[in-house]
Amino acid sequence: QVHVQRHVLTAGGAQQRLDGLDRDGHVGHLLVERLPAREGQQARYDGIDKYVEAGIASARRASSLTQRLLAFSRRQALDQKVSDVSVSIQAVEPLLRTTCGENVALNVHLPDALWRVRTDTHQFESALLNLAINARDAMPDGGSLSLRARNMPLSADELAGTDLAPGDYVEVSVADTGVGMPPEVVSRAFDPFFTTKPIGQGTGLGLSMVYGYIRQSGGYVLIDSREGAGTTVRMRLPRATEDIAPEAATSDAPAETGQRGQRVLVAEDDEVVRMLVVDLLRDRGYVVVEAVDGTQAMAILAQPTHFDILLTDVGLPGPNGRQVADYARERMPAIRVLLMTGYAAQAATDAHFLGHEMALIVKPFDPDALIRKVAGL
Template sequence: MSYRAPQDLALSLALSSILEAQVSAGRYPNVEQARRAALRVMQAHETSQRDVVAEEQGETALYDSMDFTRLALSAVSGVGVWTYEVSSDCFYCDEGISELYGIDPAQGAMGIKRSEFLANVHPDDLVSLRKTMAGGLVNSGDLELEYRIIHPGGVVRWVLSRGHTYFNSAGDPVRRTGVGVEMTAQRLLEQQLRQSQKMEAVGQLTGGLAHDFNNLLTGIMGSLEMLRLRVGQGRLEQLERYFEAAQSASRRAAALTHRLLAFSRRQTLEPMATDVNALINGMLELIGSTIGPQIHIDIQNETDLWLTQVDPNQLENALLNLCINARDAMALGGTLTIGTGNCNLTAKAAAELEVPPGDYLTLSVSDTGSGMSGEVIAHAFDPFFTTKPTGKGTGLGLSMIYGFVRQSGGSIQIQSRLEVGTTMTLYLPRSTLSVSADATAPTRPEALAGRGETVLVIDDEPTVRMLISEVLEDLGYTALNAADGAEGLQLLQSARRIDLLVTDVGLPGGLNGRQVADAGRSLRHDLKVLFITGYAHNALLWEEQLDPGMHLLTKPFSMDDLASRIKSVIES
């Protein structure tokens, strides 16, 4: 049996790689010019064709071909030729590959052991590279792999390696030959493009955020100004509407911040075993009043539904947002279907949803509305993306849901057809825990005068210190105040009685809230601590590191929530 030396294959691999590398690197303005350059190499090759040789002479023919191809590609920057011999476990390569991989050209020409040849491969890519190389020696066919090389000077280069494995008459792998193409310039351009897209998204995010907060701040500031004016005029009969307007704007501002945190997956969640069917049943009245009588609600829940491990309050918000979106898509009325189910995601299905394989609960919301185009679906989870008219929506609803679901270990899927409807399906991880008892809504605790507890409040914001102190006094506690960690630590080092430390996490002056709390506990071993923070990106990490007797409350919070939390911490 005889065969032609693989010079045609090696050269075709090289030529296709030249076209890709030269155009992407900007050396040729278009594919046509790159093709003409490649054809000139092909014409040179056609004048140097070798005769057909027998199989036992294939090695000589191979190296003749490799010598020619090296010469043909010597003028092309970033492209080189290599061959790997199975018997010797050695690579042979030209100067192009030697320069690309950062090895000695003389050693590359004489042969270099595979372990040395791959010594400069990036550690993060080495395992997959070795696995692919081993698989290529077992399975015939072409090989293509992209990975990074770290040069001795520390410079990282991207390499696209294309090759083919050859087998003898017994079916054993003999050698692999191919080309290497530097892709660094293309990958850097892609990184710059991604960075540009990120900056564009940040610009869109901040612009929309500023617009909404300006509206909310106008409502708050205007209401407070009107309160001052009406009190000065002695007109006290209509003060309630200004109070309500300011509180309403404040609640909307807090909700907007919460949605932003959910979008960025930085919110502090309190996951627990949750019965989603019971959660849906408890929300039906609210959903019905929200979407209106023109829309029929159809419930299709799995009877033996598994529990899921999520924050039930956030899931309620997500469900309500999905129902509102469905309502807006059915301007003329229609049917809203809420359904649940159990499913086991195989490895393939889980990979498509970017979650681990296993058991999941599904919660779906379907409408018979206008549907979504492919372009809209592609941007549906982007911050501030909305198809609603200006002023009719912030565009944070779906991004908030996406962030919450991903942070909870699940995924979300959109299925939609124009003029038919849309189905949004949440995949939530199954819980093997039991459902905890429902907590009742917190109410302002009664004053505890006479108990004698003393609370130290540390916060650099005077308004926050004032409000917390007044809440403490209403509850019957004694309040001590400090503006920074050093001042608070002095009080902790004193002989004064302190039963609870309420401290901001981020404090000026070098000592943060955790450092003050740890120092205080070294002096007062039974000291209870309530951290408060507006830096939600640190909240998750802090919660994971809290010791027994330490608690966390994120801003913004209502005074009722603060009062309830202080009482529960002191009495715990």
């Protein structure tokens, strides 16, 4: 399909944009956005959408697989913020309802005042979705799924067997009335690639993702299950003491105004990604300067020209994105920084990698997500 598409697009002179599709699934999004803009060539692109969509869908699947593996190995870059997980639960509730189907009754119980936790809400939502899919699969003839969040102070006794300190936790549990698990399945359920599902149906990464992500957030996960008696998975996250991040309250509406004319330095070594990100920002009225690696980025920053925003890949050749960001801060203390990363093993191993007031966006990202993130810096 990509072949057909390339052929057609070559005719349209857009070969360059296509080259990235095989390598970087995310450029597919940008392609879709940019194609209709080419007026007068519309006829050539008719019917191409479905090929592009197919390319995006397969790239998404690959990306979600990679992210689940990284989650398990706890090497993903978490975008942690103080947040109210009941907001996330309400946000994914419609999706969970569709996922579970008509035969499963979904009940959601949220307290009025849930303590805050420090976590990556995107990962939290993926974890919920993974648990809901497992629950649905365990209830082929229907049943009920209960999603509950509550505040939970835990004593040292209650935390025996874990490496966690006594204190306040938030528990989010997902309970089903499905087939349940025998003890030998419970004991292996978190293992990556452990699945009891037929070949092609389960990768065995759902619970390992949940486990890795919760551990990386300083919490732990428990499974209560008996054969024939349903399953409850409990995720417990430590209560956050800080106040909620102001960012968490911003709306999803793309900020269009007030950004025009702002100067952005984009440092990205992947030519296709850089070109598309630059095009996207220019379309929205930003003034963009590009750098192909860390050395060039620093040379540009050494000039007297002022920048409002630095958008840099983490894994740059030469000085890495964080070093570029630190240098930019030294030169222009008010500069806003957004780091882009595919996996950021480094960021995860060193929790302080993300410096003060630096935001992170994980590739692949949608154009809208990038624009929102840049506008919200």
